[in-house]
Amino acid sequence: MRKNLILLFLFALFSFPAFAGHWALRHVSSGEYLYSKEGQLALAAEFCLTDPSFSWLLEPQADGSLRIQSGDCAKYLASTGNGSMSSVAEDWTVTSTADQLYRTLKGKEGTLKAYGTDLWRIEPVAAPVDLKGRGAKITWTEYQAEHGDFQGVLIGPSTELQDPASEAVGRMGVKLEQTGDRVSWIAEADADGLELRYSIPDAPKGGGMDATLSLYINDEKSECLALTSRHAWIYGEGHSASRFWTDDPNNGTPRKHFDTQRFRLKQPILAGDIVELRRENTDDAAFYMIDMIELEKIPAIGERPEGFLSITDFGAVANDGKDDSEALSQSLSQAADMGAAGVWVPAGIFDFFPKEPIPEDVPGNPDQTLYQRFPLSDIHLKGAGAWHSELRGNGIAFQCGTRWQVSDLAIDWQGESRRSAMLFFGRTGQDSGFSNLYITRCGLVLSIYDPDSRNFTVRNSRIRSTFAGGINLRGGHRNALIENVHTRGTGDDALIFWSTKSEKSERPTRDSVIRNCTC
Template sequence: MIHKHLRRALFTGVPVAALLAAGLLPATATAADRPPPGERAPSSVQDAKEGRGAALPYVEYEAESGTYKGTLLEADAKRTFGHTNFGSESSGRKSVRLDATGDHVEFTSTASTNSIVVRNSIPDAPGGGGIDATLSLYADGKFVQKLDLSSRHSWLYGNTDDPEGLTNTPRGDARRLFDESHALLASSYPKGTKFRLQRDGGDSASFYVVDLIDLEQVAPPAQKPAECTSITEYGAVPDDGKDDTKALQDAVTADQNGTIACVWIPAGRWRQEQKILTDDPLDRGQYNQVGIRDVTVRGAGMWHSQLYTTTEPQHAGGINHPHEGNFGFDVDHNVKISDIAILGSGRIRGGDGGAEGGVGLNGRFGKGTEISRVWIEHANVGVWVGRDYDNIPALWGPGDGVRFSGMRVRDTYADGINFTNGTRNSTVTDSSFRTTGDDALAVWANRYVKDPAQDIGHDNAFVNNTIQLPWRANGIAVYGGYGNRIENNAIADTANYPGIMLATDHDPLPFSGRTLISGNELFRCGGAFWGEAQEFGAITLFAAGRDIPGVTIQDTDIHDSTYDGIQFKSGGGAVPDVAITDVTIDRSNNGSGILAHGGARGSATLSRVTITGSAEGDVVVEPGSQFRITGGPAG
C-alpha cells in the first residue's frame, strides 16, 4: 500500500533530499509563532480583504500554525499533484503527520465553540474501501472525547487525469487523500481554550495527517414553525437506522398536493435511500426524471437535521438514476429547502465497475427556487442546476432566478454547484466549498437546450464565496454565455487548475456581451495537469475554439501562484480587448506575472497593475504569439 511504502522509506536509505521533498522528515516540535496579519503576507482565505469571501460561522485553524509534535508535510516547489502528495493536497500546502503515541496538534481558540471539524487523512484498507479510526480531543489538558475518522470516501488511485479512469482499488499513485470529520461537542468552550488533537494508545490508524480544524458555536436546534408538518407524522423515526424515505417522500408529496403547507425535518439523523422526486405516472424513460414542485422543506439546522444514506448509488435500484443518486432532492420548480444536511454515500466519480457518486440536489429548478444553509457532503456533484432538453422535452425549462446562500459543500468527486442547461439570473452567495473534485462553481452554457440560439446561460453571479482545495479543475469557471459575474470571492489551493477560468472547451454556446471578474482574492492557485504537460495560471483565459470577448478583470489580488498569475492559453479562438485594472500579482513561483502563450490570440490593456516576485518575468508574450498587451505594470 502507498502509506506503508512511505513509512518504510524512513528506514531504507532513501536520500535525505527526497525525504525532505516528500515532507517526511520530522520537524521541530513547535511551529513558529505567526506574526499579526498586518506584518506578514496574506496566506489564507481568512487574510482576504474585508468584503471578500463568505461570512463564515466558523473559525479555521491551520495545523502547522499551532504547536505540534509530529512531522511537518510540505508541498514541493511545483506543488506536484496526483502522486500521493499530502503537502500538495493540504490547505496552505502544509499539514502535520502524527505517527507515534503522544504526537499531537495544539491551538488556542479565538472564539467560543461547541463543535469541531477536522480535515484529515488516515490510511486506506489494504484492499481499498477505507478504514475507521479514532483521534483523541483534549481541551485545556482534559480529555473531551474520541473523534471518529474514516477513509471510506478518500483514496482514489491511478496515474490518469481522466476522472472516470480512477479506481477505489489500491494501485500506484493516489489522490484525494483527505476527508473531513465533524462532531457536536457535549459542552461549549470559551475563547482562549487550548485544544489538542492527540494520537493516544487506542487510536489505531498507522498514521494521521491533520490539515485544518474548524471551530464553530452552533446554535441550538430551531423549533418547528407552526405552519409546518413534521416527517414524524408520516412515520419517520430519528436515529434508529431504519429507512425514512417513504415518510419523507409522503410528506413532500402532501405539500406538493397542497395537503400541508411545509415539510419539517426535526433534529436527528434520518436515513434516506431513494431520492425525493415526483413519481412519473407516464413512466417516461428508464429512470424517473420528474422533480418536485411548489414545496418547502425546512430543518432545525445543518448540524442538527441530517439526511444520510448507507447505500452507494449504483446499488440503490428503484426509480433513481444511478448517476443522480439515491439521496437528496430532484427539484423542478419553486422549491425552498433550508437548514438541513445531505450526507451522500458516493466514493468515486464514475467508472470502476459502474460505481457512481450521486448528486445532492439536481433537476430543472425552474423559477422561485431558493436553497439556503444546506450542507452537502460525499456526493459526486453537490448541486446540478438544469436538465438536458431531451429529458422529457414537455417539462423542459431553465433555472431562472435560482438562489443559493449559506451553502456548505464538502468532499465531492465532481462539481460543487454547476449552472447549466440555460440557467440564468441565478446566484450563489455567502457559501463555502472545500475539496471539490471538479469546478467548485461553474456556469456551463451547454447546447442541450430547447433553442441554442436563445437558451444561453446568462446573468448568473457567484458573489462572496470561499473556495478551498479543489482537487480537480477550477475554483470558479465560466464556459460560454453572457452577463455572468465572479465577484468578491476568496479562492485558495487549487491542486492543478486555475482559481478562475473562462474557457470554450466542453463545446459551450458562445461568449458574448460582458463577463466580469471583480474583487476576488486568490491564494496558491494554478498548477500542472494532463500528465503535467499543461501549466495553468491562477486566472486563465482559454479560447479553446470559440472567442471569449468582453472580459474585465478588476480589483483583484493574486498571491503566491504556482505558475502564472494571469495566463492567456493557446487555443483556436481569440480573447480580444481584455481590460485588466487595479490588479496586484505577487509571487508567481514557477511562471510569469502575466503570460500569453505562443498560440494565444487577442489583446489586453493593463491599468494600475502591480506585479512583484515573478520567477519568469512580469509580463511575457511568448515568441510568435499574436497576443498584444499594452499599458504595462506599475513601476
C-alpha cells in the same frame, strides 16, 4: 530557450510572510527550506519562469557563498532586456563555462545552511492578501495544523499530484505518526462544534478503515473522535481512463486523501482553552494527517413553521438507523396534494438506503436516473438547522421541478467513490434554490441545464468533500445568484456558471452573479 529570467533572493521570516510572485527553495529529500543560522527562512526567489517545478543545484563555495546551478538545463538564470546574461544585484556574480552558467550568492547575515550538491526545488510561496470584505461570511474560526503547536512531521508545501500535502489547505499539514504526537491551538472564541479535515490510511484492498483520535482540552482528555477513511482514497488516471476513479487501489493513482468530519463536542470549549489532537496508543491508524480544524458555536434549534407537515408524522424516527425513505416520499406527496407550505425535518439523523445498488462496473459518471430520487416541485423542505437536522445515506437525492426550496439541514450522502450521486437533478425552474445547507460526500451538488431557469438562488451554505463538483449552472439560467457559499475539497469545479448552449438548452446562462463566496 527560457528568456527574461530574473533570480533575486530576498529575506523572509519562517512564518512565510512572502511577496506576490515569490518563491522559496526547498530541499527535495528532507523537505527543509534554506535557513539562516537564526533558524529563520533566509531566502525566497522572485523570477519569471514558465515552469514552477524547475530544479536547481546548490553548491557551497570556499568563501562561504553558494553557487546555484540549474538542475534541468544549467542555463538562463538571468537576462537583461537585450538578451545578454548579467547579474541583477550587487550580491551576485556570474560565472559561466561553454555549456553552463552559474550565479554565486555572497553570504548575508550569517552562514547559510546548504547540502552540497543536493537537489533543491523552487516552490511558490503564497502572498499575503487583504481579504477584508471578500469571500464568504463564515460563522466559525479556522485553525491550520501547520500554524499550531505540534509534535509530529510537517508535511508540504507541495503541488505534486500524489503527495497528500498538495490537497491540504495551504498545501501543508501535520502528520501524527508516533504515540504522543500531537497538534494544538488556543481557541479564539467559545465553541461546541468541531469540524476536522484529516486523512488516515485506506484499507489495503480499498474501501477504507475506521480509527479514533484523542481530543484534549487544557491537557485533559475530553473524548475520542471516531474517524474513517471510507469516504476518501479513490484511485484512477485521467478522465479518458477505461475505468473512472474508484475505491479500488488497483485502478491507479491515489486521489482524494482528505475527508471532513463534524463533531458535536461533549465538552464545550471556552475562549483561551488549549484544544489538542493527540495520538494515543489506542489510536491505531498507521498515521493521522491533520490539515485543519474549524471551531464554532452551534446555533439554536429552529422551530417547525406553521403549515408544514413533519416527516415524523409519516413514520420517520430520528437516530434509529432505519430507512426513512417511505416517510419522506409520503410527506412530500401529501404536502403537494394538500397544498401545504412544506415538509419539516426535525432535529436528528434520518437515514436513506438505496432501492437498488449502483453497478460496480459503471464506467465514468453513472446514469443519474439510476438513483432513488424524491420529487421537489412547488414545495419547501426545511430542517431545524444544519447542525441539527441531517439526511444521511446514499438513498437521498432529489428530482427537481420548479419553485422548490431546501433549507436549514445537512445532507451527508456517505459516498465512497466517483459513482456517488448528484444531489439535485432535473430542473431549477422559476424561483427555486437552497440555503443554510451543509452538504458532503456526494458526487456533486447540482449540475443542471434549464432553458426556463429564472431567479435560482443558493445562499449561506457549505459544501465539503465531494467526489466531483459543487454547483454547476449550465446553459439556460438567468438572474441566478450564488452568495455566501463556502466550499472545500470538491473533486472538480466548486462554483461555476457554464454559459454554453447545447441540445439541452439553446440559451446560454446570463445575467447571473457569484458573490462573496470562498472556494
